Amino acid sequence: MNFEQNGDDLSLTARFTKQAQDFDDLQNEMAGREVGRISRFLKGDEHGPMAAEKRRAKWNATLTNLQIMMNDLEYAQLYRDTETKLRETQSTLDAALEQVQQLKTGAEAALSETLEHAARLPDGRRVFKDQVDQVLFENGDLVEDDLAAMIVWNGSEPSFEEMRAQADAVNGLIELEADIYTGQAEIGDMQERMADESDPITKDGMTSFNDRAEEINSGIEVRMNAFLNESLSPNAVQSEPIADISVPRL
Incomplete structure (x- = not known):
């Protein structure tokens, strides 16, 4: 029988057991739960119900108001x-x-x-005929007869x-x-x-x-x-x- 190997196995098992216990104790201390053992990780006001509430408040303070509303x-x-x-x-x-x-x-x-x-007057102003053959400026004003008589129409002008x-x-x-x-x-x-x-x-x-x-x-x-x-x-x-x-x- 290899006693040295068995000893190593027992030591490893004990170490895992201790680590698991340490983790549980830390969680209990952070949550403020009493388990019948002296606190080993958190000192003073770092543990207990009030401390847990403070930690929650501190976490909430890091959230934006929008993130809180999204809950x-x-x-x-x-x-x-x-x-x-x-x-x-x-x-x-x-x-x-x-x-x-x-x-x-x-x-x-x-x-x-x-x-x-468009047809133009001698001075360059554009003129148009409407559906009833009135001669008009762009803005709709009527062209005087004497000016209208000076216009040469070719029949292809836009109305x-x-x-x-x-x-x-x-x-x-x-x-x-x-x-x-x-x-x-x-x-x-x-x-x-x-x-x-x-x-x-x-x-x-x-x-x-x-x-x-x-x-x-x-x-x-x-x-x-x-x-x-x-x-x-x-x-x-x-x-x-x-x-x-x-x-x-x-």
Whole structure:
């Protein structure tokens, strides 16, 4: 029999047993549980129920207010849903902006070509005939008869209605572009508010953000569709076709 080997096994077992006991004792001391033995690890006010409470308070102090609020499952779910809503709304606005800018570029080019082919007075001012053969300036003012008599028409000039429709399209797209920028900024402010960890947003605040994001998205979509419907209507006068686009939905 190898007594030396048996002694080593017993020593190893004893060491493992002692380490396990030390671990248990430390956990009990940290939790403030009495086990009938003198404290060996924590001294003075480091152990006991009050010490455990202090440690918990110290840990909580390291958490942000937002992290604490996220312990509420209902709050956490609403927070994640709102984050998703705002992110998707921002993406929708980004796509809409790109489409509007493409349309604006095309509309500006069409208007520029129309103005280039307009009839002119001797002083260079552009003039147009409307559907009832009135001669008008760009702003719609009537050209005096003596000036109108000086114009040489070749029959290929764009009409006043055509020019006006194209100018209105450009102005409408410029306004829509500006409103999309405004919507993007507003959504960005909401996202910044959501990220405030020291002053967490309330549930009511998040509900309001969700509603406002939907309102912004729907408003842009309605205006985009109205513009497209007007531009593509049989009564609309245009020199180039409008691209077939649709605003992405959330």
